[in-house]
Amino acid sequence: MHRILFRWLLGAVPVVFAVTVLTFVLTSLVPGDPGRTILGANASPAQVRALDAQLGLDHPLPVRYWDWLASALHGDLGDSVTSGVPVSDQLTSRLGVTLSLIGGAVLVAAVAGVALGVLSALKGGLLGRVVDGISLVGLAVPNFWFGLLLMSAFAVRLPVFPVSGYVPLTDSPTQWFESLVLPVLTLGVPATAPVAKQTRDGVLDQLGRDYVRVLRARGVPERSVVLRHVLRNAAAPIVTVLGVVVVTLFGGTVLAETLFVLPGLGGLAVTAAQTQDIPMVQGVALVFTVTVTLINLLIEVVYTMLDPKVRT
């Protein structure tokens, strides 16, 4: 376990560092500047320059990055350039939304994906083709359109869930759940496809192995063969696929957040990038990167638990 942690740290630290540098440089290359955002179009270029100077934006890029890094290492992510609000305040208030969204979507993708995959592997034939079909459609259908469809079906025609908005878990667990159902499905259902496909292929592969024949010959019940042995052996690549799915979901949150008006990190990243609010963009990028590397660690750990061979 120590070795895994060490290896992870060795990889994660440079990645986080590189991402912060890249984000900083790329954001500052985006046309536009915060002074203009704050003052509006009627301000003269001279006024904008003066405000930019007041905000410290006239310093060279490496100096600004160094300042940011030095404070970040002390736990201070700075204040938003445009609103003056501390970046960490915004991040903490929005992290819960994004994590609920991604957590929910992963849960949907994992449970539905594995169930569909196993079913189609066992029943084969028509169901297999249906799963394949659904997978293809899931990959092809734009999330946006799917989200709108869900919204008009389950929020407008059949007003079961709210059209928009987010209720924090601490305010009302029921309303929190209701506000998340449609966005989670919007993200999670299409993500089911790759998981289902991997599960089906993995299970089929395992079912053809000798040990399965031996187990069956010894009279082990089919359910036990599939759930305790086959699925466990097929699990490692499924976990890998799930890990990849989680990472791609981070991009998808922007869309689900915009469509269902959830105050998450995705929307914050977009607005911050548009207004060249570098401290805010840095903060979001940092949170995303750290989360992704943590997920990678989690996958490694699960992998080790599932496959004794990795441990040696």
Added chain:
Amino acid sequence: MHPLDSTSRPAGPRARRAARTRRGGLVALTAALALTLAACGGGKGTAGAQSTGKEVPGGTLTVAEQQAPPTLDPGSLDLGFVDFTMLSYESLFYLSPAGTVQPALAESWKYVGTGNKELSVTLRPGVRFADGTGVTAEAVKASLEYAKKAQGNQAHYLTDATITATGPLTLTIRLAKADPILPTLLTQSYGIGQIISPKGLADASSLTPTRTSQGAGPYIYQPSDSVAGDHYTYTANPGYYDRSKQHYKKIVIRIVQNGQTAVNAMKTGQIDVYKGDYTSAASAKAAGMSTVGLPVILQGLSLIDRAGEVSEPLGDVRVRQAINYAIDRDAVTRALLGSAGTPTAQTVVKGGDGYSEEYADHYAYNPTKAKQLLKAAGYPDGFELPVLAATFVGFDTMAEAIAGQLTKIGIKVKVTAVTSITSFVENQTNHKYPAVSGGFTEEPMYLEGLDLFMPGSKVFNGFGSGTPELTGLFDKAAAAAPAERAGLDRQMQEYLVKNAWFAPVAFTPVNYYVRPGIGGVEVSAGAPFVSPLAVYATK
């Protein structure tokens, strides 16, 4: 005056297609392109939603807008975001939906003498800020001086103002240059008129979405019940001086960028009023919502190099007139904007301050005449005209459409479309582009002078062009009494049309979509934007 086309008709398929590509852009326009509210003295007619019911006390009003404000400081906030501060910062005056200036913190006011250079204001006695301190002449003076210094995009309306507290509740505002509409500029529709308490001014950098508001408005901003960028909650101020103006116990402004989501949320009652663009008109109408809006966003060409500094031909008035004659406004408007667009040759809307009935059709489409004018000016074979455009709000599409029209008379338009507001603004003022395809929210002539066509206009008159005749008219109108001013404003507009300072094409609306049962959502040429303050619940 008749209510203008409220564009409740669905947009044509082409318009919808064009609109889809510019959804983000309109937001940019409202946020950044000097979304200055029009406030003419002439507009009396209003266009409003069907509010047949009687007013009843309201619980919660939920308004949705497309773009979140960067800060909540009335002094530095862009005009596009005044809704977010007007609820909690009472202004000196109130601009009614009909466009008339009414008392608010100021109980009475008058211009001293003639010439519109000194405004004397008497404050309402006994009014307190939400923190309990009194609204005194000194406090108002401090707030106005802060706004002047804060360099927001309306600060220039106060640059030459000297504010003096003449008594505990009386003050005078003296101006170096005449301003006939100063009271309008100090209504809730402009951030500079929203008064911040001395306590708020002491720590102005804290006027952010995470802190409570520091005003004397009918509502108090509740940071604990708000999430910046998502929703902003305001609750009724128990100490407010006039309970009858608190139509609701609570007002929530939500940020909803997607028009379809907004319409769906209206259907299920999550949103009462949605300030959107015309692209949502069809679906909102299908959902049973009423549409209120005036076409106030001007699109077209601004022929800014009027002295022929970088494009010699533009220095000749005949060439500029030829450009105006060569544009088939009806065809371009129909093609790009469908029924949402209103063709125009003037920079103000029909019925608005300065509008000239006589010049409405001054540049009826006439390519033959355009060619004759070009020939007379010495350009029978046309010339090359560089035009600055931007990739948002369809400015580039408009530029291409105009280019297509001008090719027919031999003018080869070379469009450069930039991608950011910053670069768009810089290039308007760096004497590189003789013409700009852009947008401008129409205003009373006095403000258009300051922001659009007088030499001092910092952005939209990039070459600083001016003529003694126009400046003379402007100064005269600025100092004139209201009755005389209307005629002078019209003469100014006629000057701009005759001398072809612009080649306007069309106006597009800012629309409000309203749920049944909501009253007070009304607009007029004098107040084309709805104040959430005016909205009320009906039975």
